[in-house]
Every structure is written in structure tokens, then in C-alpha cells.
Amino acid sequence: MIPADAAPLFPPRPTALTQEILRPLIGPGDLVIDATAGNGHDTLFLAECVGDAGKVLAFDLQEAALISARSRVLAAGFSGRVKFFQESHAEMAARAVEESVAVVMFNLGYLPGENHDLTTESTATLAALEAAARLLKRGGVLSVICYPGHPAGAAEAVAVESWLAARAIHGWRIAKYGAIGTRKPAPFLLLAMKGG
Numbered sequence: 330m331i332p333a334d335a336a337p338l339f340p341p342r343p344t345a346l347t348q349e350i351l352r353p354l355i356g357p358g359d360l361v362i363d364a365t366a367g368n369g370h371d372t373l374f375l376a377e378c379v380g381d382a383g384k385v386l387a388f389d390l391q392e393a394a395l396i397s398a399r400s401r402v403l404a405a406g407f408s409g410r411v412k413f414f415q416e417s418h419a420e421m422a423a424r425a426v427e428e429s430v431a432v433v434m435f436n437l438g439y440l441p442g443e444n445h446d447l448t449t450e451s452t453a454t455l456a457a458l459e460a461a462a463r464l465l466k467r468g469g470v471l472s473v474i475c476y477p478g479h480p481a482g483a484a485e486a487v488a489v490e491s492w493l494a495a496r497a498i499h500g501w502r503i504a505k506y507g508a509i510g511t512r513k514p515a516p517f518l519l520l521a522m523k524g525g
């Protein structure tokens with residue numbers, strides 16, 4: 330039986346689940362990408378995983394996000410492991426060599442506590458996914474958390490899921506995880522390992 334104080338953590342949130350699944354797949358010295366740095370929780374997670382010899386490239390359009398993410402990484406003593414870019418994740422192809430990246434993480438939507446209109450949007454997200462697919466090594470992993478609970482997020486979630494599903498014929502292995510039976514459509518995690 331699950332202890333009462335653990336019940337609120339069940340089922341695990343997609344953000345926690347993503348890190349749990351990715352942690353054993355990232356090794357010291359890896360090059361990895363946080364496509365949506367936000368407050369830097371995933372940037373920090375990735376910086377821990379890659380060690381001193383690794384590198385994290387972190388993207389966000391918003392200055393407020395990068396200030397927050399930078400200070401989180403600085404406080405942990407990992408500044409030397411992270412390069413921040415205040416630009417769209419759609420530009421990531423210019424920042425790394427093809428087939429050199431072990432993991433790319435996307436956590437779509439808006440920055441908690443900030444303007445909800447400054448959210449990810451389908452066109453840039455799909456362009457970024459195309460770029461990420463080129464940058465990933467074979468066997469590299471892409472994670473995307475989608476938020477279908479608001480109208481723009483719902484359309485984006487459909488577009489992202491169908492983009493990923495189309496990779497299956499190219500030998501990618503793809504999965505989807507999320508709560509069901511919720512009042513509003515719940516956030517879900519898409520995971521894909523590059524094949525080919």
C-alpha cells in the first residue's frame with residue numbers, strides 16, 4: 330500500500346518522470362540540450378548528469394527565464410557546464426554538430442508565474458524538433474512534455490505527437506505517458522529514441 334504522504338506524488342508528474350527515465354541514459358562528457366530552459370530545473374538536472382567534462386546548451390526566448398535558470402545553475406556551481414542562448418530553439422541546429430547530442434529535452438508551454446501568452450507555439454516547436462532530430466546521435470533520446478489543458482497547448486500537443494509518431498517508420502522507438510480520467514486533459518510526456 331502507498332503511504333498517505335506519498336499519494337499526492339502518484340502518478341508521478343511528467344517532469345519528475347522525465348528526469349528519472351533520462352538520468353541513466355546520460356553519461357559524463359555528453360553534450361545535451363535543454364530546448365526550453367525556463368526556470369532552469371531541467372538545465373540543472375542535465376548539468377548534474379553530464380559532469381565536468383560535459384556540456385549543456387540551454388535555449389529560451391525570455392530574459393526572465395534565462396536570469397532565473399542562470400542563477401540556479403550558478404548556485405549549484407555548474408556554470409562552466411552550461412551555455413545559455415537567448416534565442417528560439419528553432420535555431421539550435423547552428424549551435425551543435427549533427428549527430429553529436431545525447432539528449433534533447435523540451436518542456437513546452439509557458440514560464441510559471443510569467444505572461445501566459447509567451448508560450449511555445451507549434452511552428453517553432455516543429456522546426457526545433459526537426460533540428461533536434463538532426464543533432465541527436467543514433468540511440469540519442471528526445472523528451473517532450475506537452476500541455477493539452479489550454480487551447481494553444483492542445484493544438485501544439487496534437488502536432489508534436491503526430492510529428493513524433495511519423496518517426497516510427499524511420500526506426501525510432503516512441504512512447505507516451507500521462508494521467509488519464511482527469512478533469513482537464515493532463516500534461517503528458519513523449520519519449521523517442523533515434524533510430525535509423
Ligand SMILES: C[S@@+](CC[C@H](N)C(=O)[O-])C[C@H]1O[C@@H](n2cnc3c(N)ncnc32)[C@H](O)[C@@H]1O
Nearest residue numbers: 365367368369370371389390417418436440449
Ligand atoms: C514550461 S517552461 C520550461 C520550464 C523549464 N524546463 C524548467 O525546468 O523550469 C517553457 C519555456 O519555453 C520558453 N519558450 C517559448 N517559446 C520558445 C522558443 N521558441 N524557443 C525557446 N524557448 C521558448 C518559454 O519562454 C518558457 O520559459
